[in-house]
Each structure stands twice: as structure tokens, then as C-alpha cells.
Amino acid sequence: MSELSSLGYVVFKVSDLVRWEDFAVGILGLMPGRRTPGSLGLRMDEHAQRILLEEGHDDDIAAAGWQFDTHDDLLAYVERLSARRVAVREGDSALAASRQVERIFVCDDPNGFTHELYFGPTHAPISTPFRSPLLKGAGFETGRLGMGHILPVARDYAQSLDFYRNVLGLRVSDTIRDSHSVPGATVDATFFHTRTGRHHSLATMAAPFPKRLHHVLVQVQDMDDVGMAYDRCVKAGLRIHAGLGHHPNDRMFSFYVETPSGFGLEYGHGGIVIDDAAWEVKNYSQLSDWGHRPQPPAR
Numbered sequence: 001m002s003e004l005s006s007l008g009y010v011v012f013k014v015s016d017l018v019r020w021e022d023f024a025v026g027i028l029g030l031m032p033g034r035r036t037p038g039s040l041g042l043r044m045d046e047h048a049q050r051i052l053l054e055e056g057h058d059d060d061i062a063a064a065g066w067q068f069d070t071h072d073d074l075l076a077y078v079e080r081l082s083a084r085r086v087a088v089r090e091g092d093s094a095l096a097a098s099r100q101v102e103r104i105f106v107c108d109d110p111n112g113f114t115h116e117l118y119f120g121p122t123h124a125p126i127s128t129p130f131r132s133p134l135l136k137g138a139g140f141e142t143g144r145l146g147m148g149h150i151l152p153v154a155r156d157y158a159q160s161l162d163f164y165r166n167v168l169g170l171r172v173s174d175t176i177r178d179s180h181s182v183p184g185a186t187v188d189a190t191f192f193h194t195r196t197g198r199h200h201s202l203a204t205m206a207a208p209f210p211k212r213l214h215h216v217l218v219q220v221q222d223m224d225d226v227g228m229a230y231d232r233c234v235k236a237g238l239r240i241h242a243g244l245g246h247h248p249n250d251r252m253f254s255f256y257v258e259t260p261s262g263f264g265l266e267y268g269h270g271g272i273v274i275d276d277a278a279w280e281v282k283n284y285s286q287l288s289d290w291g292h293r294p295q296p297p298a299r
């Protein structure tokens with residue numbers, strides 16, 4: 001059965017492109033890619049675009065782009081969705097060009113954004129390899145594992161789980177039921193991976209949050225790059241949603257900073273890759289085994 005290969009890109013609607021560029025390039029260490037009057041592509045590797053910022057008032061996620069290994073895989077998957085009566089439409093050449101992919105289909109997510117199913121990402125010319133003056137290590141952890149992960153907030157938790165598992169066909173990695181982190185509340189989260197095995201490409205939880213997207217993750221290959229990014233965020237006076245810490249399930253060492261759009265960005269290192277042949281789905285009782293505490297604003 002054809003499956004999603006990886007989360008290849010994300011699209012955000014942002015109200016302040018200039019602030020976003022400063023944040024993405026000057027704090028996170030991403031590389032600017034293609035620029036149009038109302039958009040900016042951001043690079044993390046040899047792909048021409050891993051994050052697309054489009055000017056708009058939403059300040060939230062607009063689309064998650066899922067890569068397929070072959071054209072046939074993409075078509076078989078779209079056929080399966082259609083057979084399940086999921087409304088899936090082909091994107092036109094303008095959409096494919098904006099996403100810098102060969103062929104693209106679109107369907108809706110129950111939490112207010114779209115999934116873009118594509119084949120054939122454009123690679124940047126060899127003459128312009130990925131470079132970041134801010135990163136000390138070998139760069140971002142991408143390749144077959146995709147750009148990172150997203151955590152959309154579930155409007156209806158049961159319905160969202162059904163959609164991600166049974167409609168998109170994502171594989172459950174594990175779950176967390178945490179009744180300690182938020183006073184007086186229990187947080188339920190479920191984590192999903194694709195066949196390439198990044199511990200999760202998508203997770204969801206039912207929690208009060210003003211945005212559709214709780215956070216997006218970018219992962220670096222060198223642990224020091226997490227600490228150095230943390231220092232840059234603090235120095236710039238950015239709001240830290242959660243300080244340095246470690247998750248028990250994906251074993252990510254990370255922190256969370258507020259993006260110029262108000263949702264979070266997790267900057268991490270060390271997340272595990274799942275081998276389905278030996279994987280057991282577990283339930284954890286805490287979101288973090290240490291750290292990830294809210295930080296007071298910088299002076």
C-alpha cells in the first residue's frame with residue numbers, strides 16, 4: 001500500500017515577512033531561498049524550499065506538504081483517498097510552482113489547514129549548496145526524514161486521531177497522558193510517524209491554544225547548535241515557551257521559542273528514528289523527563 005514518505009515542507013501565512021526573515025535566518029540559521037513580492041522560501045538542505053512563508057493575516061500553518069517517493073505511489077494514494085470519499089483535488093501548475101514540486105494534490109485537515117501530497121521536489125542548483133553562517137555543526141537533520149515535525153492542535157481529539165491514522169495512514173509511535181505539567185489539567189497527545197521513521201512527523205493534542213499550530217520542529221545534527229540557538233533567542237529578547245529540556249518518547253533535547261506569528265518553534269537535537277520491525281507502542285506519563293519549563297521574559 002502506498003504511504004506518505006516524509007513531511008517534506010510546511011507553509012505558513014505570516015503577517016510580517018521582514019520579522020520572519022530576521023527570525024528564520026538571523027536566529028534559527030535557515031537559508032533564504034526564492035523570494036517573490038509576497039513570499040519567501042527557506043532552505044534547510046539541498047531542497048529548494050523546506051518552509052514557505054506567504055504574506056497573510058492568519059499567522060498560522062496553511063499547509064503541510066507530504067512527499068512521495070514515486071509518482072505511482074502518489075497516484076495510488078490519491079486513488080485510495082478518493083475511494084474513501086475524501087475530497088482530494090489536483091493542484092494547478094501555479095500551486096506546484098509555488099511549492100517547487102512536480103505534481104501536487106490537496107485535501108483538508110479537520111483542524112483548519114490543508115495537506116499537500118506531492119512528488120518531485122525541486123533541488124537547489126549545485127552551485128548554491130546549503131550554507132548557514134550560524135550553524136557550527138553539519139546542519140539540519142532532514143534528508144529522507146523530512147523537514148521536521150508539526151503539532152496541530154486537535155479541535156476534536158478522537159476525530160483527529162481517526163483522520164491521521166485511518167485517512168492519512170500515519171503510523172502511531174506512542175502516546176502521552178500527562179497530568180503534572182499543566183496545573184489542574186490532563187494533556188493527551190498522540191505521535192505519528194511515516195515509513196521513513198522520524199519518531200514523529202506529526203503529533204496532535206487537545207489543549208487550549210490560540211493557534212491551529214502549536215509548534216513546528218527543526219532538528220540540528222550538532223547538540224551545541226541547540227544551545228547556541230537558545231543563546232541567540234535569549235539575547236534577542238524572544239519569548240521562550242519552554243526552556244531546554246528532554247522528551248521521554250522521541251528523546252529530543254530541545255527548547256521552544258515563540259515565532260513572529262505567535263505559534264511555537266521547537267529547536268532540537270537527537271530525536272530517534274523508529275525501526276517498525278522492533279518498535280513497541282508505549283504510553284508515557286509525562287511530556288518531558290526534565291526541563292521544558294516556561295521561562296521568564298529576558299531583562
Ligand SMILES: [Fe+2]
Nearest residue numbers: 151215217266
Ligand atoms: Fe515537538
